[in-house]
Amino acid sequence: MPSLEEEFHSVIENTKQYLVQQTDLFGNIIYKEEKKEEVTMVSDEQWGKAKSLDELNKQICTCLKCPLGATRTNFVFGVGNPNADVMFIGEAPGADEDAQGEPFVGRAGQLLNKIIEAVQMKREDVYICNILKCRPPGNRDPQPTEMETCTPYLTEQIKLVKPKFIICLGRISAQWLLQTNATLGSLREKVHDYHGTKLIVTYHPAALLRNPNWKYPAWEDMKMFKKLYDELKANN
Ligand code: URA
Numbered sequence: 001m002p003s004l005e006e007e008f009h010s011v012i013e014n015t016k017q018y019l020v021q022q023t024d025l026f027g028n029i030i031y032k033e034e035k036k037e038e039v040t041m042v043s044d045e046q047w048g049k050a051k052s053l054d055e056l057n058k059q060i061c062t063c064l065k066c067p068l069g070a071t072r073t074n075f076v077f078g079v080g081n082p083n084a085d086v087m088f089i090g091e092a093p094g095a096d097e098d099a100q101g102e103p104f105v106g107r108a109g110q111l112l113n114k115i116i117e118a119v120q121m122k123r124e125d126v127y128i129c130n131i132l133k134c135r136p137p138g139n140r141d142p143q144p145t146e147m148e149t150c151t152p153y154l155t156e157q158i159k160l161v162k163p164k165f166i167i168c169l170g171r172i173s174a175q176w177l178l179q180t181n182a183t184l185g186s187l188r189e190k191v192h193d194y195h196g197t198k199l200i201v202t203y204h205p206a207a208l209l210r211n212p213n214w215k216y217p218a219w220e221d222m223k224m225f226k227k228l229y230d231e232l233k234a235n236n
Contacts (some may be wrong), residue, residue: 048156053082055158057220060133066149068134074101078129078157085229086121087163090204091156091172092142093180103128104205111205112169118219119226127161129154131173147176158197164232166197167225170204188221191228200225 042050042059050056061075069075076093079102096106104112113123132142132150148204158166168174171184177194178187178201187201202221203214 011091013048027041050156050160053160056153056160060153063133063153066134066146067144068132068136071137071142072134073098075133076101076103076130076135077133079103080123081125082126082127082161084125084161086126086167086225087158087161087165088116088126088128088169089173089177090128090130091134092130094139094206095135097130098135101206103130107124107209111208114198115205115218115222119222119229127157127203129157131176140227142172150178158195165229166194166199167224168199168201169225170207172204174201188217189224197225198228200228 002139005082012115041062044061049060057077062165063069063075071092074093074097076097090104090108093103094106094108096109097103103109112128116123116126132149133152134150136142136146167176168177168187171187174187175181177199180187184201184203190201192199192201196212200221202225203218208215
């Protein structure tokens with residue numbers, strides 16, 4: 001039989017291991033498995049049956065399927081034209097987006113608006129969303145388990161909007177949607193296929209703010225997109 005002292009040490013050791021594991025998984029926050037509020041999520045039977053983006057948002061906006069639900073201020077669903085031809089997909093909400101409940105409203109968002117306007121479109125014409133609907137604390141990169149949990153929501157958004165083009169903003173969304181480890185550089189300047197939808201990869205606007213030298217290549221990406229878009233429109 002272990003002595004009381006041995007038992008005490010074993011409890012301490014197990015607790016330490018648990019905390020290290022939690023930190024590896026969720027960063028430097030302690031995840032408490034408690035509900036924020038009384039949550040009504042969509043039932044399995046109703047899942048996939050939303051007829052509009054608003055209905056889908058109502059079904060999922062109380063999501064607590066991953067720890068980010070406990071730390072978010074707002075669920076950031078997506079914004080824009082529900083019948084958009086073009087869907088921009090970023091990575092995850094930042095602090096401004098978390099505060100306002102809308103994707104790309106901070107400095108990166110202001111630049112995204114300019115990028116959209118540079119191809120003679122308006123923010124209201126396109127649809128904008130992210131892979132993750134909740135902000136990772138401290139703006140850390142999304143983790144694969146979080147993206148896996150959140151992707152069914154994005155899939156439903158794509159099913160409802162039915163865009164002709166998806167534009168991935170940055171490496172994380174491109175690598176995740178294309179399920180590849182290829183570099184952003186090697187994914188640009190190509191038209192990929194995402195379950196029958198044309199997918200183009202360009203720099204994340206936040207990366208352009210950090211490194212303005214990438215603005216010219218990003219403009220090349222957008223010109224390639226615009227040419228394909230105009231051709232598609234001319235033939236329809
Ligand atoms: N970065 C993103 O990837 N998405 C946002 O909504 C804001 C910043």
